Amino acid sequence: MSLSPVPPRLRQPNWRRRLLPILFQAAIGxxxxxxxxxxxxxxxxxxxxxxxxxxxxxxxxxxxxxxAQGFLPYKTADSYAWAFVVGFVNSLQVVVVGLxxxxxxxxxxxxxxFSGNWLxxxxxxxxxxxxxNIPPLLHLLFWYFVVFTTLPGVRGHVNALAxxxxxxxxxEFMALLxxxxxxTGAYIAEVVRGGINSVPRxxxxxxxxxxxxxxxxxxxxxxxxxxxxxLPGLNSQYINLAKNSTLAIAVGYSDIFSIVNTTFTQTGxxxxxxxxxxxxxxxxxxxISGGMNLLNQVVLRRG
Amino acid sequence: xxxxxxxxxxxxxxxxxxNLFASPLDGLITLVLLAVCGSxxxxxxxxxxxxxxxxxxxxxxxxxxxxxxxADHVWRSWSWLAVLAALCGLTLWPxxxxxxxxxxxxxxxxxSLPIGLVxxxxxxxxxxxxxxxxxxxxxxxxxxxxxxxxxxxxxxxxALGRRSSLPLLRWLCTSYxxxxxxxxxxxxxxxxxxxxxxxxxxxxTFSRVLRAVLSLGFFVAAYMAEDVRGGLxxLPRxxxxxxxxxxxxxxxxxxxxxxxxxxxxxLPALANQCVASVQNTSxxxxxGLIELLGISRSILANPSYxxxxxxxxxxxxxLYWAVCILMTSLARRLERTLNVTGHH
Numbered sequence: 035m036s037l038s039p040v041p042p043r044l045r046q047p048n049w050r051r052r053l054l055p056i057l058f059q060a061a062i063g064x065x066x067x068x069x070x071x072x073x074x075x076x077x078x079x080x081x082x083x084x085x086x087x088x089x090x091x092x093x094x095x096x097x098x099x100x101x102a103q104g105f106l107p108y109k110t111a112d113s114y115a116w117a118f119v120v121g122f123v124n125s126l127q128v129v130v131v132g133l134x135x136x137x138x139x140x141x142x143x144x145x146x147x148f149s150g151n152w153l154x155x156x157x158x159x160x161x162x163x164x165x166x167n168i169p170p171l172l173h174l175l176f177w178y179f180v181v182f183t184t185l186p187g188v189r190g191h192v193n194a195l196a197x198x199x200x201x202x203x204x205x206e207f208m209a210l211l212x213x214x215x216x217x218t219g220a221y222i223a224e225v226v227r228g229g230i231n232s233v234p235r236x237x238x239x240x241x242x243x244x245x246x247x248x249x250x251x252x253x254x255x256x257x258x259x260x261x262x263x264x265l266p267g268l269n270s271q272y273i274n275l276a277k278n279s280t281l282a283i284a285v286g287y288s289d290i291f292s293i294v295n296t297t298f299t300q301t302g303x304x305x306x307x308x309x310x311x312x313x314x315x316x317x318x319x320x321x322i323s324g325g326m327n328l329l330n331q332v333v334l335r336r337g
Numbered sequence: 338x339x340x341x342x343x344x345x346x347x348x349x350x351x352x353x354x355x356n357l358f359a360s361p362l363d364g365l366i367t368l369v370l371l372a373v374c375g376s377x378x379x380x381x382x383x384x385x386x387x388x389x390x391x392x393x394x395x396x397x398x399x400x401x402x403x404x405x406x407x408a409d410h411v412w413r414s415w416s417w418l419a420v421l422a423a424l425c426g427l428t429l430w431p432x433x434x435x436x437x438x439x440x441x442x443x444x445x446x447x448x449s450l451p452i453g454l455v456x457x458x459x460x461x462x463x464x465x466x467x468x469x470x471x472x473x474x475x476x477x478x479x480x481x482x483x484x485x486x487x488x489x490x491x492x493x494x495x496a497l498g499r500r501s502s503l504p505l506l507r508w509l510c511t512s513y514x515x516x517x518x519x520x521x522x523x524x525x526x527x528x529x530x531x532x533x534x535x536x537x538x539x540x541x542t543f544s545r546v547l548r549a550v551l552s553l554g555f556f557v558a559a560y561m562a563e564d565v566r567g568g569l570x571x572l573p574r575x576x577x578x579x580x581x582x583x584x585x586x587x588x589x590x591x592x593x594x595x596x597x598x599x600x601x602x603x604l605p606a607l608a609n610q611c612v613a614s615v616q617n618t619s620x621x622x623x624x625g626l627i628e629l630l631g632i633s634r635s636i637l638a639n640p641s642y643x644x645x646x647x648x649x650x651x652x653x654x655x656l657y658w659a660v661c662i663l664m665t666s667l668a669r670r671l672e673r674t675l676n677v678t679g680h681h
Contacts, residue, residue: 058503062505066509077536150355150359150363152356153366153371154366154370166661171616171622172650176647184646184647273519278521283623291523291524304532305532305535308528315520
């Protein structure tokens with residue numbers, strides 16, 4: 035309830051007007067504090083009953099669960115803390131590659147929906163309509179169980195690619211990456227389409243009358259102007275991609291959430307593991323938003 | 338006659354050329370796309386008609402729709418699905434309906450959730466069925482409706498709180514919204530399924546379904562709050578000034594002037610959140626609920642359907658797609674109705 039300032043002469047010198055908001059806020063504050071205190075005392079009772087006090091001492095103990103080969107070296111004798119770092123880097127790996135690929139796919143699909151070619155336009159529209167209306171989890175399951183593990187020879191190709199690039203690329207990583215890319219790409223295509231739509235029609239006509247063809251019009255005239263409208267939308271799609279990367283649990287890729295989950299089943303330390311997960315995501319979100327802000331500044335300065 | 342048919346053919350050819358073969362590059366793109374789409378479609382049809390074994394779908398239709406609902410009572414689950422289908426049909430009915438029925442529709446939609454709970458759980462002399470027997474599409478829809486029923490009011494309150502002039506309230510709502518929006522959904526659901534029991538007093542238990550609805554609802558509310566806030570911000574200031582000059586109290590200004598218009602503006606975004614909630618429920622398959630995806634995982638684990646993933650996933654994709662499209666068109670219909678009967 036945004037109250038616009040009432041001119042002073044209309045304001046009654048009324049003690050109620052000043053006291054009521056303060057009382058109201060005090061009541062809310064007490065209510066929230068009371069709820070938190072109640073919940074925390076319940077938590078303490080429950081934790082004591084289960085013989086688990088809150089502590090982070092266990093982070094230094096050996097994790098003992100195996101993980102697939104990732105960017106960072108990991109042995110089962112390493113500590114839980116190191117396992118979290120490995121998981122975070124694994125998440126970061128899939129998010130960064132996914133960002134790049136889904137942006138490419140999204141820009142292509144978004145631009146294709148403005149193409150003069152009827153077939154290309156329809157194809158882009160069908161892709162967006164289908165991919166957006168299917169849960170991301172189903173995307174991942176499809177790519178993992180149908181494409182990457184059932185089709186003959188795909189696993190061999192992935193391993194060959196990994197050996198050639200000298201990167202730790204597994205079938206699980208590829209399934210997660212492709213699934214996230216296809217799902218997020220459809221959303222980015224919509225963002226790009228909205229951005230292109232925000233460019234006045236006259237810009238297209240001007241470019242055409244200068245003799246530019248369709249592709250160059252898009253690349254040189256329209257997209258640079260659409261970028262301002264696209265970037266904020268991209269930021270939220272990127273954060274969605276990072277959050278959706280936790281669906282890795284469905285295909286067995288060791289991202290940070292799956293390590294939190296394993297830690298929880300091994301140690302029963304749900305609260306502590308959850309706090310670590312929250313911190314990990316805070317860092318990830320800040321990284322993405324920071325990067326996008328930088329990009330935004332560059333674009334605004336150029337434009 | 339011949340002349341006109343030739344000119345028509347000529348015009349068709351011209352259209353084809355303009356839309357598909359405007360330039361050599363365009364022609365190349367068209368041909369490549371035709372080849373790719375054609376072969377893709379051909380492989381798909383070949384697979385679907387010859388190689389695929391659809392038994393995994395049609396032998397388990399009841400499971401997909403009702404989960405492991407007890408066989409004696411499965412009519413209750415079917416009838417709730419039928420109620421929802423009838424409501425969708427009535428709402429999307431393209432021809433004018435009798436006026437009283439139109440007036441009743443919103444009430445019927447609000448009642449659909451209690452009716453579902455009565456039919457699925459117990460009440461009105463029906464034998465009780467435990468919530469662990471709920472499943473399939475029925476549970477997916479129940480979770481979705483429950484989530485929306487919880488998230489929408491909460492989201493509106495949060496949005497109002499975020500725009501409040503009281504600093505404490507504003508600060509609390511803003512931090513809640515930003516915190517939730519930074520966390521992945523599966524973490525919230527994980528929290529809900531495994532950690533809500535830790536925060537409850539001794540002797541209290543919530544069923545898995547209730548815990549799922551609570552965590553989904555509190556998650557989606559943060560997103561809906563942002564959409565509602567967008568609607569509130571889009572309102573022209575003059576509306577507020579007009580309300581104030583009419584002497585409306587702050588509460589009345591919000592409920593009678595600001596909210597109705599803001600919600601109308603936010604409707605498309607809110608509809609997107611509802612579609613997202615349908616998709617969100619699928620994560621619960623990994624947290625012990627047998628909703629649509631969960632029951633499919635159990636079916637796929639059956640050795641007699643070994644390796645029938647693609648059939649099941651296509652069927653699921655079709656179901657989810659249909660539900661999402663249905664919700665989108667319901668929202669569009671609502672939008673149109675509001676615009677007709679709404680202002681000017």
